[in-house]
Amino acid sequence: MDRKQYCVKLSVQPSRGLMDEKFIVLIQNALPGSQLTIRALHQCEDGHSWEAFGHYTADTTGTINVSEDPSIGGTYSGVEQMGLLWSFRPIPGSKSGLRMRKKNIQTPMEVTISVYQGHQTEGFADLVPLSGVAVERWYMAPGVRRIPVTEGGLTAALFLPSGPGPFPGLLDLWGGGGQLVEYRAALLASHGFASMAIDYLTAKITMETGKMVDNQYFETAYRVLQQHPQVCGSKIAMIGLSFGTSITLKMAVYSEVIKLSAAVCISGSHVQPVDGSVEEILRFFQKNGEKTRFSEKNEVIWRDLLLPIPTDPSLKVNVGRLQCPLLLVVGEDDQNWPSQESALDIKEMMARAGNSHLLTVLSYPNAGHLIEPPYTPHARSSTLKTVEIEEKVMCLWGGQTVEHSRAQEDAWKKMVVFLRENLYGGRNPTSFSHL
Numbered sequence: 001m002d003r004k005q006y007c008v009k010l011s012v013q014p015s016r017g018l019m020d021e022k023f024i025v026l027i028q029n030a031l032p033g034s035q036l037t038i039r040a041l042h043q044c045e046d047g048h049s050w051e052a053f054g055h056y057t058a059d060t061t062g063t064i065n066v067s068e069d070p071s072i073g074g075t076y077s078g079v080e081q082m083g084l085l086w087s088f089r090p091i092p093g094s095k096s097g098l099r100m101r102k103k104n105i106q107t108p109m110e111v112t113i114s115v116y117q118g119h120q121t122e123g124f125a126d127l128v129p130l131s132g133v134a135v136e137r138w139y140m141a142p143g144v145r146r147i148p149v150t151e152g153g154l155t156a157a158l159f160l161p162s163g164p165g166p167f168p169g170l171l172d173l174w175g176g177g178g179q180l181v182e183y184r185a186a187l188l189a190s191h192g193f194a195s196m197a198i199d200y201l202t203a204k205i206t207m208e209t210g211k212m213v214d215n216q217y218f219e220t221a222y223r224v225l226q227q228h229p230q231v232c233g234s235k236i237a238m239i240g241l242s243f244g245t246s247i248t249l250k251m252a253v254y255s256e257v258i259k260l261s262a263a264v265c266i267s268g269s270h271v272q273p274v275d276g277s278v279e280e281i282l283r284f285f286q287k288n289g290e291k292t293r294f295s296e297k298n299e300v301i302w303r304d305l306l307l308p309i310p311t312d313p314s315l316k317v318n319v320g321r322l323q324c325p326l327l328l329v330v331g332e333d334d335q336n337w338p339s340q341e342s343a344l345d346i347k348e349m350m351a352r353a354g355n356s357h358l359l360t361v362l363s364y365p366n367a368g369h370l371i372e373p374p375y376t377p378h379a380r381s382s383t384l385k386t387v388e389i390e391e392k393v394m395c396l397w398g399g400q401t402v403e404h405s406r407a408q409e410d411a412w413k414k415m416v417v418f419l420r421e422n423l424y425g426g427r428n429p430t431s432f433s434h435l
Helices: 183-189 204-209 215-226 243-254 278-287 339-353 401-423
Strands: 009-013 016-018 024-028 035-043 049-057 109-117 131-138 145-149 156-160 167-173 194-198 231-241 262-266 326-331 359-364 381-384 393-396
Touching: 009 109, 009 131, 024 035, 156 183, 156 215, 167 183, 167 215, 167 243, 167 401, 183 194, 194 215, 215 231, 215 243, 231 243, 231 401, 243 262, 243 278, 262 401, 326 339, 326 401, 339 359, 359 401
Parallel strands: 016 131, 167 194, 167 231, 231 262, 262 326, 326 359
Antiparallel strands: 009 024, 035 049, 035 109, 109 131, 145 156, 156 194, 381 393
16 A cells, blocks of 8 residues: 555644634545544643544545534534534543633634544544644734723723724623633724723722722723723723623613613623622622522532512613613523523513614523633533632533534624624724634
8 A cells, every 4th residue: 555645634724813713624645535533632821731533534535624524423523614622622631620711812722733543532642643733723813902901990901903993992891700801802802892801800909908899990991991092982882791791781771981882791681789889799699599509410500599580670770771782692501690581581671661672682592601702612510719709619501512612603703793783883894803
């Protein structure tokens, strides 16, 4: 048998790209009909390694195109162009409860894609690949700038798109785990939005004083963004996930300072004491702590804490007063928040008030709580340390990997379109999607 047929050629295009950009994985010059395994490997900044792999059969020309050919086994199956990313899982022997999150978004996520002889499922460290390629996945497009923000007592990071602007603005709020989470804001800046990620639960001012921030903290962030010379101050939106949704809805409806052009709420609820501070909202959630449930694996399920959805108007944001377009993103298998029940109630409230024309709901069967940018690996559960609970707990987020991954891709596309329509007036900003 001619040995040159084993000089397998592997290419990945583009080898440098944004996190939400698809790539094409192509194998050529393999033995026709041969069984091959294509594997992706990534080592996180925390030292933990993740892998994904598919089992393929070369065609009569010795070619495999991951975009067109099905995997018949591995961490994903079928024709899945980006299965090598979204099906990432911790390598065997890793500790439980891991979740992949990029901390330093000024460096790329580095992935090694390799091809192996045969259909392999384990022991990759002892195998010699036939070929391998290094791939870079970026949250920041070339020219995007990260600017730390500390004025007004803020703990925040502003990401400015490439170019002079002015750009529409976004305030980006994450959930109950606190910290300054930057990767979504950086990726949104790569699509033309001046995006400010805010830490509001573990902000420096809170760490120094022991006091939680008040509602003025968010108004300060809005003003800082609004007054930036490269931001169009009349076109600002807020995006919140989980507890960030609570703050986004409260500010959108009740703030005298914050005047939003749009709001995006992912996996959250409008249920909260209307007059409450951040601390009082958290206390309200804790008050229902006896409604906490546990899965058969002893994972914490918190979705019942806000159920049943109250009828008392003082315990939910009056979304009937909302004056800007609202996009709700719902995972129907969310085990952390009652996002589906909340979305139904929000829809009813807005219909009664006559402002339902402002509402768009994206609801995804078998998607969980953590609906993130595309190709982020699905974590059905992971460890979480919230500001109110000092020790780490194993949280059940919900979702099934394939459906959750589809939801992330679909919701992201529609969210970017929604933001462009409401912040750019339907005009597409200059394309920032290629590196």
